[in-house]
Amino acid sequence: MRRNLLAAVAAGALFAFAAPASAGMDEAKKWVESEFQPSTLSKDGQMTELEWFIKAAEPFKGMEINVLSETIPTHEYESKVLTKAFEEITGIKVNHQLLGEGEVVQAVQTQMQTNRNLYDAYINDSDLIGTHSRLQLAVNLTDWMAGEGSDVTLPTLDIDDFIGKSFTTGPDGKLYQLPDQQFANLYWFRKDWFDRADLQAKFKDMYGYDLGVPVNWSAYEDIAEFFSVHVKEIDGVRIYGHMDYGKRAPDLGWRMTDAWLSMAGAGSKGLPNGRPIDEWGIRMEEGSCNPAGASVTRGGGANGPAAVYAIRKWDEWLRKYAPPGAADYDFYQSLPALSQGNVAQQIFWYTAFTASMVAPKSEGNNTVDDAGKPLWRMAPSPHGPYWENGQKLGYQDAGSWTLFKSTPVDRRKAAWLYAQFVVSKTVSLKKSHVGLTIIRDSDIHHQSFTDRAPNLGGLVEFYRSPDRVNWSPTGVNVPDYPKLAQIWWQQIGDVNSGAFTPQQAMDRLAEEMDITMSRMERADKANNTYGGCGPRLNAEKDASAWLGKGGAKAKLANEKPKGETIAYDELIKRWQAN
Numbered sequence: 001m002r003r004n005l006l007a008a009v010a011a012g013a014l015f016a017f018a019a020p021a022s023a024g025m026d027e028a029k030k031w032v033e034s035e036f037q038p039s040t041l042s043k044d045g046q047m048t049e050l051e052w053f054i055k056a057a058e059p060f061k062g063m064e065i066n067v068l069s070e071t072i073p074t075h076e077y078e079s080k081v082l083t084k085a086f087e088e089i090t091g092i093k094v095n096h097q098l099l100g101e102g103e104v105v106q107a108v109q110t111q112m113q114t115n116r117n118l119y120d121a122y123i124n125d126s127d128l129i130g131t132h133s134r135l136q137l138a139v140n141l142t143d144w145m146a147g148e149g150s151d152v153t154l155p156t157l158d159i160d161d162f163i164g165k166s167f168t169t170g171p172d173g174k175l176y177q178l179p180d181q182q183f184a185n186l187y188w189f190r191k192d193w194f195d196r197a198d199l200q201a202k203f204k205d206m207y208g209y210d211l212g213v214p215v216n217w218s219a220y221e222d223i224a225e226f227f228s229v230h231v232k233e234i235d236g237v238r239i240y241g242h243m244d245y246g247k248r249a250p251d252l253g254w255r256m257t258d259a260w261l262s263m264a265g266a267g268s269k270g271l272p273n274g275r276p277i278d279e280w281g282i283r284m285e286e287g288s289c290n291p292a293g294a295s296v297t298r299g300g301g302a303n304g305p306a307a308v309y310a311i312r313k314w315d316e317w318l319r320k321y322a323p324p325g326a327a328d329y330d331f332y333q334s335l336p337a338l339s340q341g342n343v344a345q346q347i348f349w350y351t352a353f354t355a356s357m358v359a360p361k362s363e364g365n366n367t368v369d370d371a372g373k374p375l376w377r378m379a380p381s382p383h384g385p386y387w388e389n390g391q392k393l394g395y396q397d398a399g400s401w402t403l404f405k406s407t408p409v410d411r412r413k414a415a416w417l418y419a420q421f422v423v424s425k426t427v428s429l430k431k432s433h434v435g436l437t438i439i440r441d442s443d444i445h446h447q448s449f450t451d452r453a454p455n456l457g458g459l460v461e462f463y464r465s466p467d468r469v470n471w472s473p474t475g476v477n478v479p480d481y482p483k484l485a486q487i488w489w490q491q492i493g494d495v496n497s498g499a500f501t502p503q504q505a506m507d508r509l510a511e512e513m514d515i516t517m518s519r520m521e522r523a524d525k526a527n528n529t530y531g532g533c534g535p536r537l538n539a540e541k542d543a544s545a546w547l548g549k550g551g552a553k554a555k556l557a558n559e560k561p562k563g564e565t566i567a568y569d570e571l572i573k574r575w576q577a578n
Contacts, residue, residue: 023087023091025051027088031050031088032046032047036426036427037430038433039425040425041425049425053424056152056154057090057092060091060092060410060414061090063092063410063411063414064094064095065120065411065415066120067094067095067119067121067123068097068099068122068123069096069122072437073352073355073434074181074431075098078096078422086418092418102251104123105481108402112404115137117404117408120407120411121402121415121416123181123399125474126164126167126399126473127257127473127474128177128482129473130475130478130481132170132402134479134480134534135480138177138403138404138405139402141403142173142175151413152413152417154420157420157424161442162178163463167475168400171289171476177402179399180422180423182398182437182439183396184462185395185396186378186379186380186394186462187213187378188376188377189213189346189376190375190376192376194568202230207222212565213566214563215382215564216384216385217313218560219382219564221560224242225320228321229241237342238342239344240321241344242317242321242344243326243334243337243343243345243346244314244317244346245330245331246327247327248489249489250486252488253487254485255314256314257279257485257488258348259392259394260279261279261306262279262391263382263393263394265306265383265553266281266306266552267301267391269390270390271390271392272392273477275477277300277551278475280294280474280477280478280484280513281302281304282477289532290536291517291535292535293537294510294513295511295513295514296551297546298537298538301552302506302510304551305547305555308503311505315502317347335350335353339364339365347381354436357457358457374457378458378459379571380571385559385560385561392472396472397473401416403415403416425440428440429443436459438463461572461575479520479535480520480530483520487512487516491505494508517535518535
């Protein structure tokens with residue numbers, strides 16, 4: 001991989017400038033008429049915005065730049081359609097490469113470590129905000145837009161319109177990344193099955209409460225057991241009450257750092273991330289920028305009772321209630337598997353897959369009716385027994401444009417123009433309809449989404465509701481995402497394989513995170529590597545000094561309280577009322 005990345009440096013040098021392309025208002029008008037509808041701007045407004053791009057791009061006309069993102073439908077649209085539009089309108093050619101998420105993180109890490117320009121810009125998860133704001137290798141966009149990049153910053157960019165801007169803002173209040181696409185992990189369920197009177201009666205008789213959207217993990221577990229063990233078959237098809245994945249690969253680590261522990265209640269109160277303990281179990285005091293440890297003995301929560309409970313339930317549900325083979329699925333295999341139509345619910349489902357889940361029945365999607373209406377719905381994530389009001393409730397991915405100081409300024413400016421183009425108001429609403437990864441408040445409130453809402457299973461209602469702030473990406477407690485994220489999947493994989501118990505695995509995970517952060521601490525003290533905001537680990541104390549006393553939460557006597565559900569229609573009314 002590294003050889004391929006370094007080869008890209010040479011390719012970028014060889015093809016920095018291609019033959020000049022024709023570009024101008026005629027091309028802009030063609031794209032406005034043929035592709036960029038609907039838009040929150042009038043067509044005249046779109047043309048005014050595109051005229052600015054044409055003029056701002058003039059010094060870079062004929063340049064060829066390279067950008068990188070992970071492979072999801074939104075980025076496929078950018079790579080296949082929007083690069084062509086941008087080149088025809090501005091004369092700048094963009095090679096928009098798509099790779100797996102792990103390869104994107106590796107490329108970002110390699111560019112940071114080598115200080116060599118592998119790509120001119122990245123769509124890089126905002127999970128790295130703690131890394132970028134500390135290492136200061138990424139461009140501070142707030143200062144860039146006001147200074148060196150002011151001549152190539154779109155006057156109508158409207159930063160306040162981006163619903164994920166808080167996720168890409170560092171502890172210093174500066175913007176380090178610009179959201180390009182955004183999606184949450186929510187609860188997904190087969191509403192057509194949940195609405196069946198016979199199944200409702202059977203569930204009520206067995207569990208003593210109504211079959212509905214689970215509010216807590218107890219209800220989710222009861223529903224999983226109900227469909228997998230007691231219902232077993234619907235319309236001649238063997239069905240299951242749960243879906244997840246467990247393949248021993250980097251995806252498995254992200255499965256857990258993507259807020260699984262906080263959904264169980266392992267972190268502290270606070271939005272967008274818990275303070276002092278975040279969803280990774282890392283402690284950082286309010287008002288400080290120095291992480292203090294992940295282990296319970298240092299005041300963290302990565303191996304505390306709530307975190308161990310979270311991992312135990314993930315493993316238990318995967319073994320008992322998911323379809324055969326799910327434990328060997330990765331992220332990309334597990335989520336589309338729902339379209340087979342044999343799963344009743346999924347606790348950890350990404351809204352990025354909405355587009356594929358509303359595909360027509362003729363394309364093999366068994367979760368829509370003959371008219372194309374979804375048989376499923378999405379709803380808020382249920383929470384575990386350790387969760388308290390005021391905590392985050394799940395994860396929200398915010399893939400965001402990131403520029404590095406190692407990129408030459410002219411190439412950085414050209415890449416910044418492309419980045420702004422694909423999130424501009426001229427383009428963003430149409431892109432949101434294609435990939436359903438909405439980034440602008442003005443887009444989600446547009447009439448076109450009101451009209452489309454009945455076909456999107458609750459996506460529009462969720463993003464219009466005040467609840468959306470309870471889902472957030474990794475935050476600033478994590479000092480170096482690439483170094484710490486890679487620790488997770490091996491430990492979690494050892495649980496799935498049966499080599500270690502959840503407690504043993506989380507003890508090792510917490511210890512390895514602390515060892516890694518101790519190295520960061522030494523580097524920061526010696527070389528100011530993390531700008532003085534590197535870890536400053538607490539001295540170890542006996543766990544009893546912390547458990548339930550400002551550190552990790554103490555173990556509950558009862559980790560399975562009575563199940564609680566809510567009717568879906570009642571939930572939607574609450575969202576719409578707000």
